[in-house]
Structure formats: C-alpha cells, structure tokens
Amino acid sequence: MFIVYHLIVFYLASHFIWYLFRENEFWKRVSVALVLIMFFLRLFLIK
C-alpha cells in the first residue's frame, strides 16, 4: 500500500513538473511550484 501510494504521488508530481516546464504564464508556474511543495513533502517527509 505504501509503495502504491508513493507511486501515485510520484506520478502526479512528475505531471506537475512537466506542466511547470510547458506553461508560459509566470504566475501559473508559481502556483504549480507551490503545489509541488506539498507533493514533495508527501513524497519525502510524511510517513
């Protein structure tokens, strides 16, 4: 379950990173970066 959960979070985080590099509008990218923080925290921190 733990691995499945982390794979899902990793999948979504990678989509956000892809979106970050594809998007042209600055503020949209900032928003994505902020959301990414939460996903990173989920990946690396929260047990």
Place this chain on the structure above:
Amino acid sequence: MKCLKDRLISGLLLLLSLALCFFSTQKFREQHKKETLFPSEGLASREMLSSYFPGLIDTPGDTEVYIYGGQNPGGNILILGGAHPNEPAGYVTAVILIENIQVSQGKIIVIPRANNSGFTHSEPQEGNLRGYSLETPGGKRFFRFGSRLTNPIHQWPDPTLYINPSGQKLSGQESRNLNRCYPGKPKGHLTEKIAFAIMEIIKKEKIDLAIDLHEAAPEYPVVNAIVFHENSAELASYSLMELQQIGFEFRLELSPNNLRGLSHREWGDHAQVMAILLETANPSQGRLKGKSSLSLIIEGKDRNYSKAAKFGLLFVPFDSEGIPVKLRVARHLAAIKILLSSFNELNPEKRIEVNHMPSSSQVKLKGIGQFLCPPYRK
C-alpha cells in the same frame, strides 16, 4: 531565446520548491526529537515502557520510565506527566522531579512523556507554538508543546465512534486520547497499547499510589482539582485540608463511576491502586484564548480570559496577572508533596521518603528554571 528563459525560470521555481521542502523537512523532523532530560543522582534505573509491555518495542509510544529509590522497602508511587502534551505544567513538574529528587525509602517511578507520540505534533487549527524555552542558570532549555492526542501519523484513521476498552462510547478522535483508553488492550491500537503498558507498570511494580498530572481550561469545571477514585477518598480529603492550610485552594472531585477509560477510574478499578488526578488551570489550551504565544504558555496571560473572569464565566480567579506556568507547577508540586506526606500518615508501614523535592514556595519565588539542569550538563 524566450524558450530558454522560460525554462530557466521554471528550473529556478523547481529548485525553490525543493529548497522550501528541505527547510520544512528540517523543522518537521525536529518535532520528533526528544529533548534531553538530566536525571538527578538519585536515579536508580531508567527503563523503557516497552520493558513492561514488549508490544511497544520500536513504536512511537515507547517512552522513558525513571525509577528512584527501591533500596529500602516502603510505598511505591507512580507519577505520570505528559499524558496530554499540550498541558505543560504536568510535563514540567515531572521533569523537575526527575532532575531533583532522591528517594531514601520506598520507590518513585516517574514517566514524564506518557504519550510520547503526542509530543511529535501540534493541535491542528490552533496555531500553537512548537514549544517553549525556560531560562535555567546555565542557559535556555527547550520543551515541546504537543497535542492532547496521539499523532495521527502513528494511529490512523479514527473510527466514527470509539468504544474504549471499558465500553464507553466516545467521539472517534478520543481513540487517540491516552486518558480515555485505560485499561488499554495488548492488541489494541497504539494509544490502547500505551494505556495497557502503564497498567502493567502499576501491577508489576506493585504501585500503591498513582498520580496523573494534568491541566484543564479555566472555563472547565474540573480545574484546580484533585480527582480521586473512591479507594483514595481518605487520602484525597486529608490532603485537601493540608493544602488549604498552606494556601492552596483545590476542589475535590470523586471520579464518576459511569465515565470510563480515565486514569482515576480504571487504575483504581483494575489495579486497586490509590488513583489521583491533579488538574491546574491552563489558559493556553482553553477555547476562549486569544493568539497562541510564548507569553500565553509561560506567563499564562490572556485578555479574553481576564474579561471572561469579570463576567463570572471561569471556575478559577483570573486577572491581568494571568496564571503563570510556575504557579501551576508549584500547585502540582505542593499537591504531590502533601499527597506523599498524607500517604505516610495513613500507611505508616509503607512509608515513602523523598529528599530534594523543590517546594512550591521556592518555585513560586525563584521560578521553574532554577530547578532545572542547564542544557549542557552530561
């Protein structure tokens, strides 16, 4: 060229996210670090709670058990602090005992962080501080200000309705409240296992008197109180009179028979121990409090509570001077000292002799820090 610039900005934002994540991680991990305690020379041994119940080995519920005395037979006393880690006076009182006392007859067992998991997080939506520092003669000591409940990372999810080991129906989140889970279950969830381990200590160490240190909001009726099991009625009433003589007003509350799962009820029912729970008034955990701040925790000052007191809504006197933590710790220490002396008078064959316990008047006068070791002591 624009494409390259966009990618550079995106890369920088990604790095910024990772950096923020890194710094948050540091802060988060600090929550799981236990602050060092410096036991007095009177310490006979230090055990872990799991040595009484192996089901807690390698769990966040395992915690230190400090044992004093035991060389000369006498009464056996258990003192529990930190059952609710958002009640600093209970925890700090236990730490002061650990760092000062020597026991020449009988045995005193102190558990300062009864719910160790509760110290690793904060109460959601309260904006509480992570902790507070107390000034000692050799520098500041930091203490965690935790949550009333076990960390949901360690015990999740909460049931919709929690039926505790004594059959009491409670709201789901109370399944993480140590003082609703007694007598615990060896195969229950983490909080029930902690409760079970504490029951095991009481039984295996043949405890005669068990004292649970707590605090409550000033608007809560059971505050500045001695809550007692019926088998310790004589001890509690005897102690009350003595406390009143030295200027401490306490109210006596008999442990309700139909409120199950609490220490003062289940310790007495299941282990026939004299069970006492002490409550002081803590404005930092009340519903009427204003902004959470260091001043609120240490000095116990709050404008909302001063106003509520003027309207007669509180169960304790409260003015602009507040109720500082040193006063609450002094109350706990006074009550423990009197409970022990009353215990000796009522049970002369099981005397308990404690030396170097700071007196309540000294703590009120000099402050808590004077009775804590400096942060660097080995």
